[in-house]
Amino acid sequence: MSSRLWHLGNVLVDLVLEVPALPERGSDVLATRTEHTPGGGFNVMAAAARQGLPVTYAGAHGTGPFGDRARAALHAEGIDVLLAPRPEPDTGFVVCLIDADGERTFVTSPGAEATLAAADLVELRPQAGDLVYVTGYGLLYDSNRAALLDLLPRLDPTVTLVTDPGPLAAEIPEIALELLLARSDWWSCNAREAALLTDVADPAEAARALASRLGRGSALVRTGPDGCLVHDGERLVAVPGFAVDAIDLNGAGDAHTGVFMAALAQGLDPVAAARRANAGAALAVTAPGPATAPDAARLDAFLD
Template identity: 25%
Template sequence: MIECVIFGGLLLDKYLELEELPERGQDGFINNEFECVGGCSVNMAATFNNLGGQAHIVSYIGKDKIGQSIIKYMNEHQLSTRYVMQKEGTTGYCIVLLEADGERTFLTKTGMELDFSKEILSDGLKDIKYAAVTGYFLLNDEVEEIMQVLEDFHKRGGFILFDPSPLVGSINQDILMRMVYISNVVTPNSSEFEEIKEWVDDEKIVILKRGGHGGTVYEKNCTFDYMPIKVNVIDTTGAGDSFAAGVLFGLAEGRSLQDSVRLGSQTSAITVGINGPHGFWNIEDILKK
């Protein structure tokens, strides 16, 4: 079984479904509300597992009610808790304002997910060769310790995919430079790419995402475009996470870069067609597309 480790925090997503966001200072109505376990890490992990792999999330969570519900959810869905640790404190949550056309706006109250210590990696990532890192996790107060772990992983020959995230501009510049340097693949959108482009060299695989317009892949001596798979969009939350996990799994499985990007497009298409940031399906769903 292909394994990977995902550096990204766990929290609770609190969805508010709206027809559309009201203008600032104006009123609106909530059509529906629901909650689910969220965070880029669990979205990636669910997709990686759906494809037949085993993803291990690295995250602290609190011993509060939300933290307990996250552990229960992960156990119910066979999501690994090898590198998930509870301790005293509050688990974070994210309010997701979901509009009828699938667009979403996030407001996050951070908690234990933005904490880290090497003790959480009980076996030192033994026998794991692939990693995904979310930009959000590099806003951690213990980011230097995180980077030491990742740089050691890189020196041992580990393969790293880095997904910068919309808050990439808030990451310390030295940390960001080091992160890009050790990454094999980076998956920014157009605005995120502007924050990292000065450190990208020809040795990096860059997958420049353009949402509903597909994107462009840059590899040494090779550039190609990819198109999205057209589906009925219900909720775009987690689409980028699912794409990244699909690409990482494909490359870990030994597929070509083109086939891995195609797989990422397929997993992303499944994700935007369901309500919530991730779902549970199997490889047969991919083969039908």
Template identity: 30%
Template sequence: MITVVGSINMDLVVSTDRVPKRGETLIGKNFQTNPGGKGANQAVAAARLGNTTNMVGHVGTDEFGTSLLDNLKEENIETTYVKRKEGPSGIANITVADGDNSIIMIPGANFHWDGNEWEQYEDLIAQSDVLVLQLEIPLEVVEAFAEMANKVGTTTILNPAPAQPLPTSLTRNADFITPNETECKEIFGMGAGEAVSQFPNKLIVTEGEKGAVYHDGTSLVRIPGFPVKALDTTGAGDTFNGALAVAIAEGQDLNKAVSFANAAASFSVQHPGAQSGMPDRKAVLERLDDVK
């Protein structure tokens, strides 16, 4: 069983030919609302791959909150632990232009944690095989869950995004830390090859279609990716982390687990949006078989 603690957002996506200049109004090309948030995305990825998945987080009392809850339920994710907080849900305002995107995230309900609210989830964490965390909720909440998981012996995967300095205690309590190469440089101040050698069998750096790299305590290990024609890389990292959690929960060794996660992530970039391209288990296993 996997438990994901993290953000649940509604993505508001505007497509336009170019970013407007200051004070300028443009006619855009398209507008979509898509369920998102790194926590929810990772839960969807894990659930589609067949693992029992719990989501812990917050949505608002607005219509977005209702839609976000409904989406999680449709993905067969347990939502008992998703609380509705008075006020708006979290949103990400995404502008897509010139083949790139810019994002403004408003945390909303994601940041509404009351006192030591996390303490009520200790039994859930103890029953889970893997806990997945990210950094779109308050850092002190992430630290508290990681410490709790360490106390009860539950494996923790920390996806340190958006990138920010990591407290020593959080780095210590996380069993796996999974930045991309840009986040790795920002957090650890060094490239992937050097950074992973400092955290053997813990730090796994994703490198897009090149795959992922970690250090096994003796040497650098590079797990190749699955090159495909990428349409939209949004959600690729979340797919990787959800799939990694599934593989770790099933007892796969790190080499096979990272390869499984790479294969899952390769599907996500072939479709627009964060969740729409996340694969099921059959598709991932077939892609792995194709390279044997």
């Protein structure tokens, strides 16, 4: 595969705790399982890399045990790291609570990944056919947002920009949101995030509303087990999901996005790429952990 994915999001370390239920305010609960694992943008990159797409992490990372853990995981997946570690602080972490229904609740403590600067990306020149991925989390930090918006005008028109606004979509500053809507080739989000951005509850209508705001791109709205909706600016296509026994929903959206980008890089049309992404997300939720996207061989076998 000649294309490359340049990931401009944030890699953190997830401190995962499985609990019977979320504790009430001021109370306590015993976790039934705990795990320390790289998360955030790592999940998207791992999903894409396992499909054979070359990946470079172009975000910031720190010095300390969390930074070491994140870099080791990136190297294990064959993901290149563009920048040297920040001398301080360490990479940040996320406390992820997973309840008995598989739903996840996050609390994030930012670290070095929130210190990306324009100077870090001044030599970044993605080639024609490459993909650049931006996430809403990065847009919440002043330094990261300035660096990402500085990069946008330098992107070659043949570079595919994929934006995932993330759960905090409503907190993205309006000027950044509009600039990304104008340049993005794909706007990928879940139904909740689409509703936050459009004030439209129905996912199909929200997808249409998002597509109408995109200057040159298409919208993809994930609808959980039902699959996703793809709007290419002219038509809306519902791409059905796959029925599986879900164990852990953590990372399902990341798996979907990573597989979708790899499928686009392989030359699949958007609907076929979305179907493959639906299958990747379905397989990802059948195992515990955030970075459980399948490799290409397992995904091919599932689809066959």
